[in-house]
Amino acid sequence: MTVAEKVTLVEVGPRDGLQYEQGFFPTPRKIELVDLLSQSGLKRIEVTSFVHPKAVPQLADAGEVLRGISKKPGVTYSALVPNLAGCRAALETPVDELALFVSASETHNRKNVNRSVAESLAGLAQVARQAKAAGRRLRGYIITAFGCPYEGRIAKDKLRAILEAYAAMGVDEAALGDTTGMANPRQAAQLAAWLSQGGWPLDLAFHFHDSRGLGLANVLASYEAGIRIFDCSVGGVGGCPTAIGASGNVDTLDMVNLFEEMGVSTGLEFEILRRAAALVAEVLQTRLPSRTFGQGRPRW
Numbered sequence: 223m224t225v226a227e228k229v230t231l232v233e234v235g236p237r238d239g240l241q242y243e244q245g246f247f248p249t250p251r252k253i254e255l256v257d258l259l260s261q262s263g264l265k266r267i268e269v270t271s272f273v274h275p276k277a278v279p280q281l282a283d284a285g286e287v288l289r290g291i292s293k294k295p296g297v298t299y300s301a302l303v304p305n306l307a308g309c310r311a312a313l314e315t316p317v318d319e320l321a322l323f324v325s326a327s328e329t330h331n332r333k334n335v336n337r338s339v340a341e342s343l344a345g346l347a348q349v350a351r352q353a354k355a356a357g358r359r360l361r362g363y364i365i366t367a368f369g370c371p372y373e374g375r376i377a378k379d380k381l382r383a384i385l386e387a388y389a390a391m392g393v394d395e396a397a398l399g400d401t402t403g404m405a406n407p408r409q410a411a412q413l414a415a416w417l418s419q420g421g422w423p424l425d426l427a428f429h430f431h432d433s434r435g436l437g438l439a440n441v442l443a444s445y446e447a448g449i450r451i452f453d454c455s456v457g458g459v460g461g462c463p464t465a466i467g468a469s470g471n472v473d474t475l476d477m478v479n480l481f482e483e484m485g486v487s488t489g490l491e492f493e494i495l496r497r498a499a500a501l502v503a504e505v506l507q508t509r510l511p512s513r514t515f516g517q518g519r520p521r522w
Contacts, residue, residue, distance in 0.1 A: 228487040230451045231477060232397075232427065233259055234268040235502070237302055238453070238471060239460035241271060241278050243506055249283045251505050253290040255498060259456065260294040262494040268300040268321065272308035288315035300361060304335060309349045313356050320353045322346045322393065323363035326380045327370035330401075334365070343387045350391035361395045362388040363429070368413070369404030378416060385422055395425035397453060400440065403433025403470060407443035414447035427451035430472050432458065432511070437472035438480055445486070452477065457499040458511035475499060475514040482520065492520060
């Protein structure tokens with residue numbers, strides 16, 4: 223591998239990380255966290271979610287956070303939206319990108335949003351039209367893409383149907399999520415190879431959880447099979463509130479260390495990311511799952 227190789231990391235900690243944690247992360251500290259992450263070299267940050275506060279009370283301050291951050295030129299700031307109401311609320315803020323989501327598993331989708339997959343996609347098409355009319359970029363998550371705790375492995379036909387639906391909506395990028403850490407490196411590489419043959423008119427990203435300790439191994443296998451966009455969460459915090467065993471996003475620091483040690487450029491400032499992780503640990507008053515946070519400065 224050479225230094226000319228590079229990878230794009232999408233920071234989802236302020237949303238996917240904090241939504242899973244107990245208690246309320248104070249609004250000023252959320253703004254401080256996003257502003258710190260903006261200084262690290264990250265080009266994409268998922269800031270918050272416009273899901274109903276009763277469902278995700280940890281992110282009830284979504285609008286206030288998006289209006290309070292200091293947006294840095296060249297950085298795309300994103301928010302998750304579940305429906306038209308969430309879309310309209312998000313469009314009243316300076317958000318750059320809206321993230322849609324649907325599960326590849328009928329059972330999980332029912333538990334998550336109380337809709338069938340087909341019903342969710344029909345609703346998301348309406349959201350996409352509004353977002354595109356407002357000039358916003360669109361990202362589409364496919365949750366439980368690698369496996370579901372209720373249904374097991376997911377057939378590729380289900381993934382293809384959602385990818386085709388997202389492409390028809392004008393979604394710019396699809397992020398396939400290993401929601402409960404069920405993936406293994408061979409499966410990750412095989413899925414990446416299958417996707418590379420599809421000729422999809424949208425970018426592709428992978429979103430791994432480290433629930434069973436295979437997060438970084440899956441990232442590496444996927445990278446070697448052609449994936450170049452990966453989600454990460456500062457400090458390794460987060461998960462899906464409606465999926466059994468979903469804790470543990472892959473840590474940003476661990477992922478940066480992995481790639482930079484291999485000579486693959488992330489373009490990120492490690493020490494600033496460490497400060498961001500320290501802020502998260504301070505507010506949550508917890509020990510982070512990150513393997514790299516407490517270590518000395520990396521060799522690179």
